[in-house]
Amino acid sequence: MRRTLPIVILAGTLLGGCYPYQDQYIEDFDAVFTLHAEEGIDYGGYQTFALVDTLYTWDRQGELVPSDSRFGPAVIAELRENLLAAGYTEVSDPFADDPDLVAVARATTTTHVDISYYYPWYGGWYGWYYPYYPVTSVSSYNSGSLVIDLIDPDLFDPDTEQREAVWTMYAAGLFEGSNASIETRIRSAIDQAFSQSPYLQAD
Amino acid sequence: MKRSILVVLVLLASVTGLRAQVGGAWSFNYAMAQPLGSTADFTENMSFLGFVVEGRKFIPGEPLTVGGELGWQTFYQRVEGQVVSRPGVDVWGTQYRYINTFAGLFNLKYHLRPERMVVPYAGIGLGPGYVYQRLDFGLWTLSDDSWRFVVRPDAGVLIQFPGSNMGANLGVNYHHFSKTKSYDETTFVGFHVGLSSFF
Numbered sequence: 001m002r003r004t005l006p007i008v009i010l011a012g013t014l015l016g017g018c019y020p021y022q023d024q025y026i027e028d029f030d031a032v033f034t035l036h037a038e039e040g041i042d043y044g045g046y047q048t049f050a051l052v053d054t055l056y057t058w059d060r061q062g063e064l065v066p067s068d069s070r071f072g073p074a075v076i077a078e079l080r081e082n083l084l085a086a087g088y089t090e091v092s093d094p095f096a097d098d099p100d101l102v103a104v105a106r107a108t109t110t111t112h113v114d115i116s117y118y119y120p121w122y123g124g125w126y127g128w129y130y131p132y133y134p135v136t137s138v139s140s141y142n143s144g145s146l147v148i149d150l151i152d153p154d155l156f157d158p159d160t161e162q163r164e165a166v167w168t169m170y171a172a173g174l175f176e177g178s179n180a181s182i183e184t185r186i187r188s189a190i191d192q193a194f195s196q197s198p199y200l201q202a203d
Numbered sequence: 204m205k206r207s208i209l210v211v212l213v214l215l216a217s218v219t220g221l222r223a224q225v226g227g228a229w230s231f232n233y234a235m236a237q238p239l240g241s242t243a244d245f246t247e248n249m250s251f252l253g254f255v256v257e258g259r260k261f262i263p264g265e266p267l268t269v270g271g272e273l274g275w276q277t278f279y280q281r282v283e284g285q286v287v288s289r290p291g292v293d294v295w296g297t298q299y300r301y302i303n304t305f306a307g308l309f310n311l312k313y314h315l316r317p318e319r320m321v322v323p324y325a326g327i328g329l330g331p332g333y334v335y336q337r338l339d340f341g342l343w344t345l346s347d348d349s350w351r352f353v354v355r356p357d358a359g360v361l362i363q364f365p366g367s368n369m370g371a372n373l374g375v376n377y378h379h380f381s382k383t384k385s386y387d388e389t390t391f392v393g394f395h396v397g398l399s400s401f402f
Contacts, residue, residue, distance in 0.1 A: 031296035031341030038291050143342055172342055196286045196293045 029143075030173035030185060032192045036199065041152075041166050044203040049083050049101040049150075050094035051076065056106045067107060070179065071186055075105050078187045079148060082194040087202030101166070102151045109144045109175045144175035146186065148193070150200075167200065169193040225317075225401040227260035227268060228361065230372040232397030236276050238302075241387035245336070246278040246300050253277065255395055259312060266314045271307070272328060276378075276393065278302040299339040304380060304389060306332040306353045320363045324374075328355040332380045334389050351380040351389070361399055370399045 036043075055072035056064045083103060084090065091097035115138050149165040156163050171189035175182065194200060234253030238246055259270035282298040312326030332353035337346040359374020373396050380389035 028297045028299075029341050031294065031343075033295075034293045035291060036293075174342075192295050196295055 026174045026177050026181075027185060030189060031171070032189050032196070033170040034193050034197050035168040035170070036197065037166055043166070043199045044201060046100040046152075047089060047202055048091050048097065048099045049088045049103055050091050050097075050099035051080055051083070051103045052105070056104070057108050058106070064106065069107060071107070071183055074183045074186055075107065075146065075148075075190070078190040079103055079105060082190060086194065086200045089202075098153075100152070102153055102163075103148065104151065105146065105148045107144065107146045109142055111140060111142050113138065113140045142175040143172065144182075145170065145172040146189065147171075148190070167197065225261070225363075225368075227258065227270070228370070228372075228399045228401045230255070230257045230259075230397050230399040232257065232372060232374075232395035234274065234276055234393055234395045236278070236378070236391040236393040238278055239390040239392060242278070242302065242389050242391055246280040246302055248278065248280045250276055250278045250391070252279075253393070253395075255397070257310070259310065261314075261317065266317050268310075268312045268314065268324075268326075270310050270312070271330075272310055274304075274306045274308070276304045276391070278304075278391075294340075296341045301335075301337045301339075302389065303335040303337075304332060304378070304391075305334075306330065306355065306378065306380075308332075308353060308355055310355075310357075312357075314361075320365070322361045322363075323359070324361065325358040326356070328357065328376075329353065334380055334386075336386060347385055349383045349386070351383065353381075354379045357393075359395070363399075363401060368401045370401060372397045372399045 053076050055067045055069055055075050057067035057069070059065045080090065083101075088101065091099045094102070146169070148169040150167040151163050152166045153163055155166065169190070171186075171193065173185065173189070177185075232255040234255050236250045236253060237243075238248075238250070253274070253276035255272055255274040257270065257272035257274075259268035261268050278301070280300045282300065284295065285298065286293055286295045288294075306328075308328035308330035310326055310328040312324045314322050314324045316322060330353055332351045333348065334351055335346065335348040337344060355376055355378050357374055357376030359372060359376075361370055361372055363370035374394070376393045376395070378389070378391050378393055382388040
């Protein structure tokens, strides 16, 4: 025991020291990606937009369906606010006014479950031993992702028969915490996406 | 600063007395390090997490020792709110960056006046090293580990405590882990302070 203890302490110190920072805040897991065209797209040339005012999600078959998320209105409101701040004008009738851009938002959440087994060692008067059955540790967390596309209706790909997005935001993070904090982080992620895309500015 | 340290070492070496010739020493050192070059581009913070265990043995009649050592140093940095841009994509998030280095080196050291209680030395260590580099970003982790070849010149001073076979070991070194296909060389200047046991 006397010989083992210093080794255990040293090993613990070294292993703990290998990763001295631990994630401490839920916000630390947030990430925002924005994808855009390097050339061929004049973002300043777009003047008007239409906003699909429903948040979508994927069903079990992978089809897009309207989401019943409580955060849908916040996503739509924050997206509209940023597009207007970028100088784009929202059309009143998306079908009659032929908007330059169409904004669509999709979101999903996923539950991750980690199950791990380990054999803790116990000390006793007859030496070290470990239990026959492993100790099971179960942990779970929810992650969420939000995707926003800005689609140019005039860019139609005849091969896929789909219109093309000229800008995409992908935000991901832990879907944990109070509803108020989640909504704040969602709004911050959308703000961040526009902040790191200064080319989204109407001339 | 460097000049002051040199002056102190020279004074110590000149005023201290003689001692019986020792066969060698074991040293257990706490290590700090400042990353350099591309290593500093990844983690620029000074590392206060390191440890080196070292043994050296005198070649009879020579001021030279041969020996070996095992060393570990961890660099880390939290980078908040940085946008990383690549063609067609910009990424924002909090990053946790880690570099763990391990080195197992053979060393050769020259000692100035090894019969004194205070013995300046300079040497070089060569051998295999292992570098584990990791970037935690959002929900993702990118990591890379690789074996490298390490060149590590160093200089320092052994100070034997009066009437004891124990002493102190102070030194400075430069670590160079060779580059790989994926990563540039890993380099840092290290400082160590520790206890030595003479035999």
